[in-house]
Amino acid sequence: MEALALSDDILLSVDKAARYIGNEINHIKKNPSDVDIRFALCFPDVYEIGMSHLGIQILYEMFNRRSDVYCERVYSPWADLHTILKERDIPLFALESQQPVRDFDFLGITLQYEMCYTNILQILDLSKLPLLAAERTEADPLVIGGGPCTYNPEPIADFFDLFYIGEGELQYDALFDLYLSMKKDDAYTREAFLRRAAQIPGIYVPSLYDVTYADDGTLASFAPMYDDVPAKVHRQVVTDLDAAPYPTKPVIPFVQATQDRIVLEIMRGCIRGCRFCQAGMVYRPNREKSLDTLKRYAREMIETTGYEEISLSSLSSSDYSALPELVNFLIDECAAKRVNISLPSLRIDAFSLDVMKKVQDIKKTSLTFAPEAGSQRMRDVINKGLTIEDILGGSELAFKGGWNKVKLYFMLGLPGETDEDIQAIPELGNEIASLYYDTVPKEERTGRCQITMSTSFFVPKPFTPFQWARMYPPGEYLRRAKLLNDTMKEQLNRKSLRYQWHQADVTVLEGIFARGDRRVGAVIRKAYEYGALFDAWSEYFDMEKWERAFADCGVDPDFYIMRERPADELLPWDFIDTGISKDFLRREWERAKRGEVTANCRKQCSGCGCRAYGGGVCFG
Amino acid sequence: MANANPNKQPTVRARIRFAKYGVMRFVGHLDMMRFFQKAIRRAGLPIAYSGGFHPHQIMSFALPLGIGVTSEGEYMDIELTEKVVPENAIQRLNDQMADGVKVLSFVYLPDKSQKAMAAVEAASYVVGLKEPEGKAVHVLARQGADGSAGMGNDGSIFAEMPLEPLFREGLRLFYEEADDIIIIKKTKKSERQLDLKPLIYEFKLSDNAEKTAFLPSKDVGVSNGDQHDLYFYLTLSAGSTDNIKPELVFSHFMKSLGIEEDAYRLAIHRLDLLTRNPEGQFVSLGDAVGLL
Ligand code: SF4
Ligand code: SF4
Numbered sequence: 086m087e088a089l090a091l092s093d094d095i096l097l098s099v100d101k102a103a104r105y106i107g108n109e110i111n112h113i114k115k116n117p118s119d120v121d122i123r124f125a126l127c128f129p130d131v132y133e134i135g136m137s138h139l140g141i142q143i144l145y146e147m148f149n150r151r152s153d154v155y156c157e158r159v160y161s162p163w164a165d166l167h168t169i170l171k172e173r174d175i176p177l178f179a180l181e182s183q184q185p186v187r188d189f190d191f192l193g194i195t196l197q198y199e200m201c202y203t204n205i206l207q208i209l210d211l212s213k214l215p216l217l218a219a220e221r222t223e224a225d226p227l228v229i230g231g232g233p234c235t236y237n238p239e240p241i242a243d244f245f246d247l248f249y250i251g252e253g254e255l256q257y258d259a260l261f262d263l264y265l266s267m268k269k270d271d272a273y274t275r276e277a278f279l280r281r282a283a284q285i286p287g288i289y290v291p292s293l294y295d296v297t298y299a300d301d302g303t304l305a306s307f308a309p310m311y312d313d314v315p316a317k318v319h320r321q322v323v324t325d326l327d328a329a330p331y332p333t334k335p336v337i338p339f340v341q342a343t344q345d346r347i348v349l350e351i352m353r354g355c356i357r358g359c360r361f362c363q364a365g366m367v368y369r370p371n372r373e374k375s376l377d378t379l380k381r382y383a384r385e386m387i388e389t390t391g392y393e394e395i396s397l398s399s400l401s402s403s404d405y406s407a408l409p410e411l412v413n414f415l416i417d418e419c420a421a422k423r424v425n426i427s428l429p430s431l432r433i434d435a436f437s438l439d440v441m442k443k444v445q446d447i448k449k450t451s452l453t454f455a456p457e458a459g460s461q462r463m464r465d466v467i468n469k470g471l472t473i474e475d476i477l478g479g480s481e482l483a484f485k486g487g488w489n490k491v492k493l494y495f496m497l498g499l500p501g502e503t504d505e506d507i508q509a510i511p512e513l514g515n516e517i518a519s520l521y522y523d524t525v526p527k528e529e530r531t532g533r534c535q536i537t538m539s540t541s542f543f544v545p546k547p548f549t550p551f552q553w554a555r556m557y558p559p560g561e562y563l564r565r566a567k568l569l570n571d572t573m574k575e576q577l578n579r580k581s582l583r584y585q586w587h588q589a590d591v592t593v594l595e596g597i598f599a600r601g602d603r604r605v606g607a608v609i610r611k612a613y614e615y616g617a618l619f620d621a622w623s624e625y626f627d628m629e630k631w632e633r634a635f636a637d638c639g640v641d642p643d644f645y646i647m648r649e650r651p652a653d654e655l656l657p658w659d660f661i662d663t664g665i666s667k668d669f670l671r672r673e674w675e676r677a678k679r680g681e682v683t684a685n686c687r688k689q690c691s692g693c694g695c696r697a698y699g700g701g702v703c704f705g
Numbered sequence: 706m707a708n709a710n711p712n713k714q715p716t717v718r719a720r721i722r723f724a725k726y727g728v729m730r731f732v733g734h735l736d737m738m739r740f741f742q743k744a745i746r747r748a749g750l751p752i753a754y755s756g757g758f759h760p761h762q763i764m765s766f767a768l769p770l771g772i773g774v775t776s777e778g779e780y781m782d783i784e785l786t787e788k789v790v791p792e793n794a795i796q797r798l799n800d801q802m803a804d805g806v807k808v809l810s811f812v813y814l815p816d817k818s819q820k821a822m823a824a825v826e827a828a829s830y831v832v833g834l835k836e837p838e839g840k841a842v843h844v845l846a847r848q849g850a851d852g853s854a855g856m857g858n859d860g861s862i863f864a865e866m867p868l869e870p871l872f873r874e875g876l877r878l879f880y881e882e883a884d885d886i887i888i889i890k891k892t893k894k895s896e897r898q899l900d901l902k903p904l905i906y907e908f909k910l911s912d913n914a915e916k917t918a919f920l921p922s923k924d925v926g927v928s929n930g931d932q933h934d935l936y937f938y939l940t941l942s943a944g945s946t947d948n949i950k951p952e953l954v955f956s957h958f959m960k961s962l963g964i965e966e967d968a969y970r971l972a973i974h975r976l977d978l979l980t981r982n983p984e985g986q987f988v989s990l991g992d993a994v995g996l997l
Contacts, residue, residue: 089728093773093970094967094970096731096773097772097773101733102731102772103731103732103733103736105731106728106731106732107728108728108729108803108804108805109803110740110743110744110801110803337743339732339736339737339739339740339803340736341735341736341739345739388747389747390743390747391742391743391744391745391746391747391801392743392746393742393743393746422746423746423754423760425759445758446758446759449758
């Protein structure tokens with residue numbers, strides 16, 4: 086048993102000490118002296134969140150399959166331990182060996198949401214690495230970023246030596262092999278390695294690109310500094326998911342993780358092109374795993390994990406072509422093994438209600454719809470193919486089946502949204518409540534129905550048709566939320582309606598990070614110096630620190646928020662080739678403005694460009 | 706036992722004794738339960754489930770162990786739908802344990818026996834005490850607020866004593882020769898006076914010679930396998946009434962010596978949980994199975 090990096094008195098004084106000891110079931114232990122590459126794989130948030138992430142488990146398993154690589158995990162120390170590590174000058178360590186991250190060859194950080202950006206700096210800072218890539222020396226690990234936020238890595242470009250853009254299964258071997266061969270031939274220097282790494286498909290080395298700005302603050306140019314550095318970085322896409330590695334022996338935490346269950350990834354990408362949705366775009370084309378593969382994984386993971394629940398994972402599980410067969414298989418298999426089934430993101434219809442009745446306690450669960458917008462006009466603008474008939478029809482079936490709780494998710498601040506569109510949200514809630522009272526006779530009701538409407542504020546994301554859209558100041562978001570709330574109070578069934586909305590400050594910040602350029606990096610650094618950390622946690626988020634940071638760095642938030650970008654503006658993320666053509670996005674932006682819907686990939690290909698990857702739904 | 710589920714198939718009850726040591730001392734009680742639930746499933750033991758929409762394994766633990774404490778006397782009772790050969794069950798479970806958890810025994814319980822938690826009457830511990838590196842703490846045995854030194858009336862001598870005589874003397878005054886040990890026990894709701902003396906069945910300091918013999922079983926190290934300067938042996942009242950933790954006893958013991966509570970590193974290791982046999986003597990919760 087390895088000695089721990091933290092002393093007993095520290096571990097006894099922090100919350101959930103088991104976050105920091107490693108030693109979990111299915112973790113992988115190697116002798117550091119038996120390997121050539123040590124990789125610290127980091128999810129920059131607290132352990133319970135990070136341990137729930139499938140992508141990390143995939144890479145962990147994949148890297149460790151190589152006998153020359155030892156991949157270990159790192160998560161953000163919670164605020165209590167953060168303070169202790171700083172005070173006592175203890176370097177951040179990886180869980181498996183409990184050895185300092187700064188002695189590793191690579192530090193890989195997954196970037197799942199923008200609000201983790203100060204946590205990246207925490208990881209670097211506690212590891213005692215220079216925050217800026219430009220200041221790192223030969224002795225420091227190479228810091229590499231991956232995950233959805235790399236679709237605009239510019240606000241954090243200064244902190245990373247390189248980024249991996251796309252699905253991790255494809256190019257890490259090439260990256261490791263290059264590293265090893267340069268070390269072996271004595272040709273390795275940080276600079277030489279990065280220069281050659283930039284030539285591996287999907288690898289972006291920010292320091293090898295020159296950025297200039299025009300007088301109005303927009304990008305004037307973005308170009309590689311050398312001829313051998315590619316002008317475009319191509320997103321990496323796995324075409325055959327059945328052949329890709331899958332972590333059928335995932336690490337099982339002692340501390341209860343957010344995702345305390347088997348996760349069965351059934352497909353990647355989505356056939357629907359909701360115009361606000363970055364995941365629906367950047368994971369194209371939709372690719373399914375075969376039923377046989379999924380059956381095999383499910384059986385195996387029930388054995389290897391001992392979990393009591395299995396959950397399907399995808400962007401839109403209802404679109405999986407063999408869903409009925411898969412679900413029936415799971416119901417049979419899981420009943421025998423006493424495993425519960427969890428089916429998130431199912432569209433409500435006769436089939437899903439029937440399944441849910443079998444696998445859930447309907448008294449305890451609520452029905453979930455995500456119409457995203459209240460009016461049909463607005464749903465057409467965002468290309469959300471969920472109609473009022475779908476919602477009411479599904480609700481009616483559900484009410485007849487015994488449900489009486491409905492949750493509805495919407496966005497406020499969508500492009501072109503009017504007050505009528507906002508008011509349509511509580512009106513829709515009211516209509517569903519009326520339907521309940523019309524459908525369920527008095528004697529069969531158990532109290533009122535409960536319709537909960539929840540809104541988030543829309544944040545335009547790169548590589549979506551709304552990437553050019555403007556945002557609003559926090560006050561305007563709150564006005565819209567208030568309008569919704571006031572309108573709700575006027576509804577006939579107001580007593581059956583509930584409304585929850587999100588913080589507006591965080592939305593604005595997220596918007597700046599999502600579409601910012603390299604100048605935003607200084608602000609993130611400043612805010613971290615002022616103590617900003619765990620910004621994704623409302624109890625830690627402090628807008629005042631950020632306002633000071635923006636002011637001190639002379640960066641104007643409005644430049645990033647308030648402008649609708651002209652369609653020909655050079656955008657900070659244009660150097661990435663996600664396979665989706667800018668023409669397609671422009672076309673979709675125009676269609677959105679005209680309220681025209683676009684068919685899903687299965688009905689009709691709309692020529693987004695991803696067919697070039699040679700797989701998935703484009704050939705179905 | 707009341708049978709909550711009338712359709713339930715007949716089950717057999719088993720008691721599992723396990724050790725928890727090394728880094729696992731930082732895994733809390735609830736996490737250990739969840740760990741065992743998964744391990745039992747992986748081991749493929751025919752565990753019985755409760756009814757309802759979300760059936761759970763029928764499993765109960767005796768006396769949760771505090772964070773940071775190691776043990777070779779942890780118990781849990783489970784119900785199985787069919788009998789498994791005990792050696793086989795132990796093997797299958799140990800194949801699924803994390804480094805730092807080890808199943809030591811598996812015995813079937815007679816039908817009417819009490820649940821492990823209800824049977825617990827006492828717990829025995831060994832507590833290792835270590836002088837922090839580089840500084841001799843015994844000189845910290847300093848004058849009390851009223852000018853009296855240490856706990857005795859001759860403080861000056863006290864303060865110059867080396868570690869072992871200091872604690873031997875302290876223990877004599879605090880426990881062996883004390884008529885009572887009155888403390889104020891605070892709970893969330895109330896404060897009450899409590900006499901610790903009758904609840905401490907044993908409290909002794911091992912002789913130098915005994916020291917190594919007293920070390921817990923070979924593969925169960927006390928706190929990372931550190932060597933300690935002194936080893937204390939305690940048997941304390943435990944269970945649902947008057948559950949006395951060794952930390953509590955030590956905090957009052959140290960106070961009586963006029964020593965700061967955190968002056969020494971204490972490593973607490975639970976040796977066993979005890980119940981009483983029909984003659985009223987303490988016996989191990991594992992051994993008691995046959996008696997009941
Ligand atoms: S259905 Fe729409 S919102 Fe959901 S993942 Fe697909 S594109 Fe995104
Ligand atoms: S090329 Fe066509 S079918 Fe393929 S992802 Fe794009 S729109 Fe869908």
